[in-house]
Amino acid sequence: MHKPATIRDVAREAGVSVAVVSRVLNDGSGPVAVATRAKVVEAIERLGYQPRSAARELLQQRSTTTIGLLLADLANPFFARLADRVVWEARARGVHVLLLTTQEDPHLEAESIETLMGRSVGAVIATPTGGNLDKWRRLRELGVNVVLVDREIDELSCVDIVAIDNELSARTATSHLIGLGHERIALISGPLSTSTGRERVGGFRNAMTEAGLGVSDLLVRAVPFRGDSGSDAVAALLALPTPPTGLIVGNTAQVRNVLRRLQQSPVTVPDDLSLIVFDDNPWTELVSPALSVVRQPIDMLAVHSVELAVGRLKGTLTEPAKRIRVEAEFVQRSSSGLRTS
Amino acid sequence: MHKPATIRDVAREAGVSVAVVSRVLNDGSGPVAVATRAKVVEAIERLGYQPRSAARELLQQRSTTTIGLLLADLANPFFARLADRVVWEARARGVHVLLLTTQEDPHLEAESIETLMGRSVGAVIATPTGGNLDKWRRLRELGVNVVLVDREIDELSCVDIVAIDNELSARTATSHLIGLGHERIALISGPLSTSTGRERVGGFRNAMTEAGLGVSDLLVRAVPFRGDSGSDAVAALLALPTPPTGLIVGNTAQVRNVLRRLQQSPVTVPDDLSLIVFDDNPWTELVSPALSVVRQPIDMLAVHSVELAVGRLKGTLTEPAKRIRVEAEFVQRSSSGLRTS
DNA sequence: TTGTAGGCGTTATCAG
DNA sequence: CTGATAACGCCTACAA
Numbered sequence: 001m002h003k004p005a006t007i008r009d010v011a012r013e014a015g016v017s018v019a020v021v022s023r024v025l026n027d028g029s030g031p032v033a034v035a036t037r038a039k040v041v042e043a044i045e046r047l048g049y050q051p052r053s054a055a056r057e058l059l060q061q062r063s064t065t066t067i068g069l070l071l072a073d074l075a076n077p078f079f080a081r082l083a084d085r086v087v088w089e090a091r092a093r094g095v096h097v098l099l100l101t102t103q104e105d106p107h108l109e110a111e112s113i114e115t116l117m118g119r120s121v122g123a124v125i126a127t128p129t130g131g132n133l134d135k136w137r138r139l140r141e142l143g144v145n146v147v148l149v150d151r152e153i154d155e156l157s158c159v160d161i162v163a164i165d166n167e168l169s170a171r172t173a174t175s176h177l178i179g180l181g182h183e184r185i186a187l188i189s190g191p192l193s194t195s196t197g198r199e200r201v202g203g204f205r206n207a208m209t210e211a212g213l214g215v216s217d218l219l220v221r222a223v224p225f226r227g228d229s230g231s232d233a234v235a236a237l238l239a240l241p242t243p244p245t246g247l248i249v250g251n252t253a254q255v256r257n258v259l260r261r262l263q264q265s266p267v268t269v270p271d272d273l274s275l276i277v278f279d280d281n282p283w284t285e286l287v288s289p290a291l292s293v294v295r296q297p298i299d300m301l302a303v304h305s306v307e308l309a310v311g312r313l314k315g316t317l318t319e320p321a322k323r324i325r326v327e328a329e330f331v332q333r334s335s336s337g338l339r340t341s
Numbered sequence: 342m343h344k345p346a347t348i349r350d351v352a353r354e355a356g357v358s359v360a361v362v363s364r365v366l367n368d369g370s371g372p373v374a375v376a377t378r379a380k381v382v383e384a385i386e387r388l389g390y391q392p393r394s395a396a397r398e399l400l401q402q403r404s405t406t407t408i409g410l411l412l413a414d415l416a417n418p419f420f421a422r423l424a425d426r427v428v429w430e431a432r433a434r435g436v437h438v439l440l441l442t443t444q445e446d447p448h449l450e451a452e453s454i455e456t457l458m459g460r461s462v463g464a465v466i467a468t469p470t471g472g473n474l475d476k477w478r479r480l481r482e483l484g485v486n487v488v489l490v491d492r493e494i495d496e497l498s499c500v501d502i503v504a505i506d507n508e509l510s511a512r513t514a515t516s517h518l519i520g521l522g523h524e525r526i527a528l529i530s531g532p533l534s535t536s537t538g539r540e541r542v543g544g545f546r547n548a549m550t551e552a553g554l555g556v557s558d559l560l561v562r563a564v565p566f567r568g569d570s571g572s573d574a575v576a577a578l579l580a581l582p583t584p585p586t587g588l589i590v591g592n593t594a595q596v597r598n599v600l601r602r603l604q605q606s607p608v609t610v611p612d613d614l615s616l617i618v619f620d621d622n623p624w625t626e627l628v629s630p631a632l633s634v635v636r637q638p639i640d641m642l643a644v645h646s647v648e649l650a651v652g653r654l655k656g657t658l659t660e661p662a663k664r665i666r667v668e669a670e671f672v673q674r675s676s677s678g679l680r681t682s
Numbered sequence: 683t684t685g686t687a688g689g690c691g692t693t694a695t696c697a698g
Numbered sequence: 699c700t701g702a703t704a705a706c707g708c709c710t711a712c713a714a
Binding site for chain 1: 343344345389391392393394395396398399402404407410414415416418421422424425428429432437438439440441442444449452455456458459460461479482483597600601604623624626627628629
């Protein structure tokens with residue numbers, strides 16, 4: 001267990017001063033003679049020297065090489081793939097990722113934000129639970145750049161936002177079912193404490209009223225992301241005197257529970273019930289019938305988030321907070337069809 | 342954008358010296374009068390003080406509050422859920438996670454290991470690609486504790502290992518098919534450069550030969566994790582003069598490609614082909630027919646990995662390198678059945 | 683073009 | 699019980 005080499009070791013090995021080594025390390029921070037540089041590079045190689053990032057972070061105010069990624073829940077394929085792309089895009093820019101999860105729990109989120117404050121990360125990409133306004137503000141005041149992805153918090157200013165147009169997506173999905181002749185359409189969304197929940201419910205309602213269809217409150221279920229709430233919601237919908245003939249699941253985390261419950265029930269999809277779910281993933285076309293989905297462009301979400309986060313971090317981006325909307329795509333497959341009953 | 346408060350600010354605010362504040366922070370590192378402590382705690386509250394972890398890390402040789410997690414690919418649900426559990430278990434122990442991915446590319450893995458060296462993480466949990474022996478060794482020599490999870494590297498000593506018994510799992514799956522009357526059984530595994538690939542092929546071969554069945558090399562395809570190799574492998578198997586009646590997919594990353602190809606082909610599961618895949622996830626029982634699977638106990642993998650990593654980190658675990666095997670479970674569903682042809 | 687020295691925020695050591 | 703002070707490894711003026 002050797003002690004790692006320090007910049008001083010390198011300097012000695014190369015027969016120069018630490019300042020020169022530092023300049024070689026941070027290419028461009030000062031003039032270095034070609035011959036000297038070569039000596040230093042060689043010494044670095046020979047010693048297997050790695051700069052200690054802790055030392056750098058200490059004197060810069062915040063790290064320019066680490067961002068925090070605060071996601072809801074990696075067991076949800078949507079967030080998992082988002083994480084995958086974010087890590088990838090960040091690395092492509094020489095930035096590392098400190099990963100935290102909230103498990104949709106505002107209390108855990110609060111803890112995480114505090115952690116982030118102490119870790120001197122320069123930026124944070126997050127899917128907020130909806131609470132902890134004060135903590136988010138404090139983080140901002142500390143000079144940490146915040147990028148909200150997928151969800152947003154209206155009351156929070158000075159944060160970048162990257163998301164799909166949830167209102168439009170829900171509206172499109174709803175209109176599609178309406179076009180197929182459905183009139184009793186139900187929506188299972190995420191909780192109204194999240195922007196995605198609110199916007200999707202809004203889009204759904206708008207599409208319905210614009211089509212001259214009423215919306216029964218019984219047919220709109222905003223349920224938690226965690227637990228088996230999706231299953232219960234389906235059960236309740238199917239138990240209605242006149243059950244819906246169309247269902248949109250706008251709560252990505254509950255899609256699997258909904259499907260399981262549906263498979264256990266006597267209703268068949270799409271004959272008895274046309275189904276559209278939010279978010280595509282590699283399995284949605286493997287179940288039968290293949291699911292009609294609203295596909296979120298995860299790559300785009302990741303690219304923009306990282307671009308913003310890193311841009312602010314490195315100071316190349318100084319404009320006021322941006323709000324980037326990327327387009328979701330409706331993909332029709334076999335789970336939605338003409339109304340038959 | 343306020344400057345964050347430092348320990349000195351707190352000391353001034355509380356009317357004590359920094360040393361006292363430090364002792365209050367690291368509860369137990371020295372005596373503090375009850376009244377003094379109260380004053381300090383209050384000052385900390387008032388200033389919203391957060392210790393800078395960078396300063397701590399600089400002083401201590403390696404961070405005792407950060408571990409690295411180097412995974413293959415978060416788009417694979419297996420690794421995603423593993424990450425979820427690892428982050429969770431780590432947090433429960435007050436430890437944070439720096440996330441890196443290799444995308445199964447040894448070159449990216451090498452970069453990541455170097456990063457890890459500079460980040461002064463105290464421990465690393467990783468699913469190695471199979472290469473970079475020297476780099477792993479160097480990391481170890483630097484005093485970083487390494488825990489390999491899911492896969493292992495034989496040549497690497499002094500690293501902890503947490504994995505299922507892949508030989509046994511593959512053997513069990515194979516025996517199950519044999520018990521159903523199948524004789525021409527194929528295996529699609531991961532590359533032989535990984536321990537999981539080698540062991541699963543081994544278990545498969547052993548089960549076959551023990552049952553007095555020959556193993557044609559044509560029926561064993563070790564294919565890469567990335568790309569569409571699973572699809573190609575299926576196509577090749579189905580094009581054989583006498584195609585297999587049973588198939589085990591031991592390459593988790595390729596399961597979806599295999600299924601897609603199978604759905605596009607005229608063969609029906611399980612009538613024409615009995616299917617068993619490695620690793621369970623919430624979608625395997627939603628496809629039809631529901632898949633017979635080898636279920637890895639992801640929770641256990643995560644718990645043990647973190648336990649080992651954190652134990653070494655905090656110095657509570659000093660025994661020589663451990664190798665922990667957790668039990669995988671075979672779950673029979675509808676995709677495997679009696680041989681009919 | 684190169685070297686010297688000070689300080690980033692924290693902990694540990696050792697006197698008071 | 700408390701306080702001063704020396705590290706930790708690196709960067710950045712500034713001086714040579």
